[in-house]
Amino acid sequence: MPELPSVEIFKQYFDSTSLNQNIKKVVVNNPEILVETSKKNIKTIVESEFFVSSSRYGKYLFVSVSNDFLLAFHFGMTGFFKYSSLKEGQTPHSRISFIFKNGNTLNFEDPRKFGKLSLIENINNFIEKKKLGPDALEINQKNFIKIFEGRKGYIKTLLMNQNFLAGIGNLYADEILYQSGIHPLIKANRLKIEDLVVLYNNMHMVLQKAIKIKDIMLDFPENFLLPHRYPGGECAEYGKLDIIKVGGRTTYYCPEKQVLKD
DNA sequence: CCACATGTTCATTT
DNA sequence: AAAATGAACATGTG
Numbered sequence: 001m002p003e004l005p006s007v008e009i010f011k012q013y014f015d016s017t018s019l020n021q022n023i024k025k026v027v028v029n030n031p032e033i034l035v036e037t038s039k040k041n042i043k044t045i046v047e048s049e050f051f052v053s054s055s056r057y058g059k060y061l062f063v064s065v066s067n068d069f070l071l072a073f074h075f076g077m078t079g080f081f082k083y084s085s086l087k088e089g090q091t092p093h094s095r096i097s098f099i100f101k102n103g104n105t106l107n108f109e110d111p112r113k114f115g116k117l118s119l120i121e122n123i124n125n126f127i128e129k130k131k132l133g134p135d136a137l138e139i140n141q142k143n144f145i146k147i148f149e150g151r152k153g154y155i156k157t158l159l160m161n162q163n164f165l166a167g168i169g170n171l172y173a174d175e176i177l178y179q180s181g182i183h184p185l186i187k188a189n190r191l192k193i194e195d196l197v198v199l200y201n202n203m204h205m206v207l208q209k210a211i212k213i214k215d216i217m218l219d220f221p222e223n224f225l226l227p228h229r230y231p232g233g234e235c236a237e238y239g240k241l242d243i244i245k246v247g248g249r250t251t252y253y254c255p256e257k258q259v260l261k262d
Numbered sequence: 263c264c265a266c267a268t269g270t271t272c273a274t275t276t
Numbered sequence: 277a278a279a280a281t282g283a284a285c286a287t288g289t290g
Contacts, residue, residue, distance in 0.1 A: 003268060032286095059269080078287085112287050114269060153279055162270085171268055226265050248281065250266085261288095 002059055002075030004136055004167030005210035010073075010081050011056045014063070014106070015082040019051050022101040030095040030113060037119035045119065046098070053063055055123070057135050058166025062123050069119060070155050076114025082107045136167035137207055144203075145196045148188040154192065155199075156184035157247040168203070170249045171226060172210070176203050177253065178225040178235075183260040184246050184253055225252060 002010075026046050028039040028155060049066040056062070063071040073079075082091065085105045090097065091200065094107040096117060108117065120126045134143060147164050148155070158164050159173045164222075168176070177184050179202040191199070206224075213219040220227050222236045229252045233241050238256035 006268080074269085077267070112267085112269095112285090114285075114287095117268095151278090157279085160269095169268055248283095249269095 002077070002079055004056075004059060005172070005207055006011060006080075007056050007059050007061055007075065007167075008211050009055050009215055011061055013081055013083070014051075014054055014061065016102075017081075018098065018100070018106045019053065021104075022050050022103045023047055023098055023105060025099040027090070027097040027099065028153050029090075029097070030093075031115055033095050033110070033116055035116050035118035037043065037117075042096075042119060042252045044119075046071075049145035057127060058132055058162060059169070060126075060132075060166075062120075062126075064222070070123065072116075072118040072120050072123075073108065074116040074118075076112060076116070078111060078112040079108065079110035079115035099168065131163045132166045132168065133162065133164040136165050136203060139165065139201050141197065144200045145193060148191065148196060151188035153188055154184060154246055155182060155186050155188050156251060158188050160247065162247070168205070169253075171229070174229065174252050175225045176206050179206055181257050181259075183258040184244070184251050185260055190218050225254070228252075 007179060016022045016142060026043045028034070028042060031039045034042060045067065052064045052066055054061055058072060061073040063073065065071065066126060083104060085104050091109065092106060093109045094113045095110050095113065095115065096108040098106045100106070101133055108115065133147070148158060151158055156173050156177060159176065160167050174184070176199065180199045182191070182199060209220070217226050228234055228236070231243065233252070235241055235254040235257060238254050241252045242255045243250060243252055
């Protein structure tokens with residue numbers, strides 16, 4: 001479930017399992033997920049080195065290697081890490097495996113193969129090249145409000161657009177708008193400053209809550225949208241949730257709580 | 263068989 | 277330039 005909260009949790013998992021361990025071998029099962037590098041290249045660069053640190057930006061996880069190279073993981077729609085004590089740790093959806101000298105393996109798992117692993121030289125250059133907006137947890141209120149100034153697009157579409165704000169995807173956009181009582185189809189420039197302040201505060205609240213509960217949907221409180229986000233699901237406060245398409249993505253919202261005015 | 267899925271990117275149209 | 281829409285990508289699930 002790789003939106004910002006999941007990636008933050010993947011980072012914690014990565015840090016606690018895989019930092020500072022000698023990498024004995026790298027197994028590339030699916031070279032097609034590699035970007036700007038090759039199977040041979042990545043093996044040459046990473047084998048016999050170790051991971052020094054990691055950092056998250058939006059939905060990306062950057063990992064620095066002991067020889068100063070950098071890896072950028074993107075988890076696509078179904079990617080995640082699996083650290084195991086199995087010798088070669090191979091599983092049906094393991095795309096890349098990092099086998100450590102201690103006998104454990106970190107797998108980059110991704111059933112649908114929308115994930116990517118890039119070899120990069122500089123994080124800032126990468127962010128610039130991808131034209132990523134500010135990270136959703138780092139941006140301050142003033143700059144957040146500025147993003148929507150004069151924008152005629154739908155608020156949900158903009159929230160999800162990584163070029164404006166990095167980290168929010170389809171599910172969390174729905175949750176943040178629900179918490180804020182804002183209809184997903186409101187045009188951004190129709191929102192008042194007060195609405196944007198509410199939106200900003202709820203964005204933080206929702207993302208931090210999600211990280212706290214390890215992004216386990218069922219652990220969200222009743223008054224959140226996500227535990228009810230399925231056909232026929234009901235808002236804890238009002239009635240049945242509506243399902244529409246916004247920017248090509250399925251959108252759940254409560255028509256009584258999130259009203260589209262004029 | 264069909265529809266749908268947490269994401270990104272590209273083409274086309276308005 | 278901005279914005280909306282649809283398709284493509286690969287694969288599992290219901």
